[in-house]
Amino acid sequence: MLVLMRQDATPDQIREVQLKIGELGFRAHEIPGAERTAIGITGNHGAIAPDVFTTLPGVDRAIPVSKPYKLVGREARPESSVITVGTSRIGGTELAVMAGPCSVESREQIVAAARSVRSAGARFLRGGAFKPRSSPYSFQGMKEEGLVLLREAREKTGLAIVTEVKDTGTLPAVAEVADVLQIGARNMSNFSLLEAVGELRTPVLLKRGIAATIEELLMAAEYIASRGNLQIILCERGIRTFETATRNTLDLNAIPVLKRLTHLPVIVDPSHGVGMWEAVPAMSMAAIAAGADGLMIEVHPDPASALSDGAQSLKPSRFTALMNDIRRLAPVVGRTLNEGSTT
């Protein structure tokens, strides 16, 4: 922490800050400046609340210098983490692709989606049974029934299941089926839910909130990690900006930045990130080229009849074509994509 005094701060006010630092058991380092005095603080472990100082007279600002997260930081663990899900790994050289419909809508739909996703070479099936929707009058998902269908789709295809958990009440039921528990963007700061999944050992896919900074995303991951679950996959899915031509603004800058700050794997959801299916292939390629460890893509057997997110869902044929492009891109960035699959 660095405390900056106002230009007109009195010696007494400077002394008061130094005393406060002493009280807290830390060491104060005065830096007399041309314009103003700054006081460095050392001896603290973890972050100090700036307010402790900004409320003192004569103080201009207090600037935290140490990072607020520990367990998920690269400084705590220099080598990258690899999350293992069944026979697949997320964060290694092989790209992880999670694909499927926004919502589970029927047995036919989810099984058809799973088969096409698998034949295209993906190893994870995404699909929501419990859907957080901005309107109480919109389709809220098939709930428990949807979970049953997801289990069935896994049995039929061998794909790992990635599905969203929207509250602590339904967590036990969802956790029983999910191979990867998805925390949606709206719940990134739902700390009670983060703590609950932190108590489990199931891998968690944590989506960045639409207005969350990269640091806040890491602090949300720290909530999960602090409860003992380090099986965390971060997901960039677009942030909210002034631009209205696209549903969100996909922040691919976050990939190289996160790779430097954390050891956790990072994947990208271009479907929500841009919000229109025509642009999903371009943004999928961009995400992999930027260094993402994988993708989460919405694929629907019949987008025009989808109960949600139809406009941003790819048809199976387009998804297959995209997977072939990704397969050609992968080696250029030192990656591989499921060579076993037929295309």
Next chain:
Amino acid sequence: MLVLMRQDATPDQIREVQLKIGELGFRAHEIPGAERTAIGITGNHGAIAPDVFTTLPGVDRAIPVSKPYKLVGREARPESSVITVGTSRIGGTELAVMAGPCSVESREQIVAAARSVRSAGARFLRGGAFKPRSSPYSFQGMKEEGLVLLREAREKTGLAIVTEVKDTGTLPAVAEVADVLQIGARNMSNFSLLEAVGELRTPVLLKRGIAATIEELLMAAEYIASRGNLQIILCERGIRTFETATRNTLDLNAIPVLKRLTHLPVIVDPSHGVGMWEAVPAMSMAAIAAGADGLMIEVHPDPASALSDGAQSLKPSRFTALMNDIRRLAPVVGRTLNEGSTT
């Protein structure tokens, strides 16, 4: 809903859209334009998902024209709602002021805060027992013990208690003490929690999310209303923008806009809205001048020793001075402020 065809749309594509509209049981109205064809849809009750059409070939855009919220809209209820809490009313001509510390920290602290808040003329005590914090390592509130102290503060001062509920698990305990249940900005889109408070009949103070549009705030209120609880107070508390000189950007535009769109009362939280105590009085006055029905202000007996939000908390003496200014401002905007109190 208005469906806009692309300039190069074929007659067949236009026909396909009209057929789709028919299938859904609605009426299509073709508007042949100089540049492109538009198709109006009528006969629908409530909103249609644009995706149903944007996924069809030849379609450029689909523009919703009816509002997605019903119960909380002015069109459903032209006269303004007034929420009654004990002997106080929120939304009437008398301004409602909710003040107190960010967190309950001790019996001494909360009782001292309550007394000073009351003597300044406020009728609601705010204070958090369960605190959602961005770091798992920060003070998380006194929890159940804090609720006991809030109850005690109410007995000693007669102030109504406004306290935050952060999850469904602790809702029963919080609801037992709270006169007004606060839903924080981070939980505005926690639909399970919104549904849960919707089942109660306790008044709910719903804070706008940091990246929530005015329409999304109204949809969150609609979630609560759709379960039968119409005792809802909306709260503007600042949104996240590019500006870093302040903690948030207080969006006072939201007051006149919300007043036109909804019958629910609207209050403002200038403490979070600007994030520095020096600016809280100015923004409090601005909120009332803009037509707010009340304020939620952080007041702490000793901000420098506060465990949270010290930098944006007013000292009791400053809060008393502010209340006197508000008392002089009120009649200018056709309001009154608790004349019973001594100043």
Next chain:
Amino acid sequence: MLVLMRQDATPDQIREVQLKIGELGFRAHEIPGAERTAIGITGNHGAIAPDVFTTLPGVDRAIPVSKPYKLVGREARPESSVITVGTSRIGGTELAVMAGPCSVESREQIVAAARSVRSAGARFLRGGAFKPRSSPYSFQGMKEEGLVLLREAREKTGLAIVTEVKDTGTLPAVAEVADVLQIGARNMSNFSLLEAVGELRTPVLLKRGIAATIEELLMAAEYIASRGNLQIILCERGIRTFETATRNTLDLNAIPVLKRLTHLPVIVDPSHGVGMWEAVPAMSMAAIAAGADGLMIEVHPDPASALSDGAQSLKPSRFTALMNDIRRLAPVVGRTLNEGSTT
């Protein structure tokens, strides 16, 4: 400037930073921390570019601590500046109200507007002759002819003229007529234009850019001041955010913040700030209550036939009613509003 080393920085890297500081003629102050080393820099006058250090190996961040503006800062001039325009003053206890149409459209229109504005008690007539428009196909203003009409309106009413200058080419012509030169939001970072008006001694009304931080607004003012023109009035007119219910988000937080950082007067343009006439009165009152030194409001004799900004323009009758409300509000915040005028 404070230079933060990475946790894994080597002693050699720390030494290299200290040498660099020495080379630049400054003093380095090492602050050995629990987690990482920080190095404070003193002896510099004005800001140092952080890049000088962030490009060195082992450096994590470089944090500037001194403010980049000098002449416009409160620290340079503690007492507030008052700008005198004819018999009026901007920045004193009397509120300055600038009103009129977005564009000068005809003799009848501007003279009618001027008369109604004056009779309502305003002392400044706003009106654009040269209009920057986002479409090359939109009305671009009456140009030179508009300037002639503004001069005529001044002769007929005695109002001071506030009109926008959009480029250096037309500056001489505009400066010949303008009592106050307006720099629009789009030109806030047009440094060549800022330097040109800095060479004059005509008062300048500098509007905040839609994506400009408060600090950038002050740096733009510093450009003008650095050329010798300190007759600067700052204007908050709304920033661009994710909210689409209003044209812009009026950032009234900027008023108390600017008042603390600079000695320059600050006014508010609620017409652009909210973008709908129904909300202009509420936001005008809010701006004054927040401490603004005045207002710039769009008033048009017949908004429905306005060639630009009709939707956010007040009719003369509504403007008169607003002025009466402001007249009642003024004393509550220690201000006055032109008592001489008839209403």
Next chain:
Amino acid sequence: MLVLMRQDATPDQIREVQLKIGELGFRAHEIPGAERTAIGITGNHGAIAPDVFTTLPGVDRAIPVSKPYKLVGREARPESSVITVGTSRIGGTELAVMAGPCSVESREQIVAAARSVRSAGARFLRGGAFKPRSSPYSFQGMKEEGLVLLREAREKTGLAIVTEVKDTGTLPAVAEVADVLQIGARNMSNFSLLEAVGELRTPVLLKRGIAATIEELLMAAEYIASRGNLQIILCERGIRTFETATRNTLDLNAIPVLKRLTHLPVIVDPSHGVGMWEAVPAMSMAAIAAGADGLMIEVHPDPASALSDGAQSLKPSRFTALMNDIRRLAPVVGRTLNEGSTT
């Protein structure tokens, strides 16, 4: 244009809108709805100002349906434009890479930069002689002297020169040297400058403003095109958002969106887009994978001693490595990169 009436609009108000549409010489199409009446307008060429209707009683909103730009739109010219600069082409299958220092600082620096840039395979040298800087006290560029050095660098290397023009006053001097005139982000809405370069036939590189929507970028290009210069290259260089971990948020979504809306070539500036050199290679690869026609990258012989933007400048060796990666990526997205060059 679609005019939406309020739910409580009277038949007279609806009639008034229809009359107004008739007055303007257009046709009105009434769409009686379940909730409210909508009125479609046809017969207009180009956009109508919504204000014409929103100012009428009973009107809720007016929604424009036709695009405001014409000449730069894909609908006006389905095939993509290719800009020819000397022997190079921008917008074809070969990727265009523009590289060099932020500012021209000396003969040694610019010639060294040019040589390394060329040997890495780029065909355009970027470098600023006139620099718009946010502080009046920062280095403003070598001005005319810088232009002379750029000309010299071209003679020595054969690279085409891309340099920024910051105002109309210096345009003649800059245009004499520039092979491509760069309009910086701060000047994207400097319409006088856009009109001036529109009068020339030199190719123009138009950078997106930090808060400009994609539509506003296209309208700025329309300003240039409307004066007859269609040699326009659009450049995405990052927008301003709430994220502070990076200098800007590079909006790669803009690439597929622009490719659909306009026939103009689109390149990306990852240096400003992310603001830290470590992340520039990742974002360069992402831009090409997303479909960009080229890149503008800051390269400096000695970033640590750069007078501006050192932190985001690549060393020649890193730039060469990046070019090799791009050379391997190009064929994956159906592109090529200057095969003539030695690496």
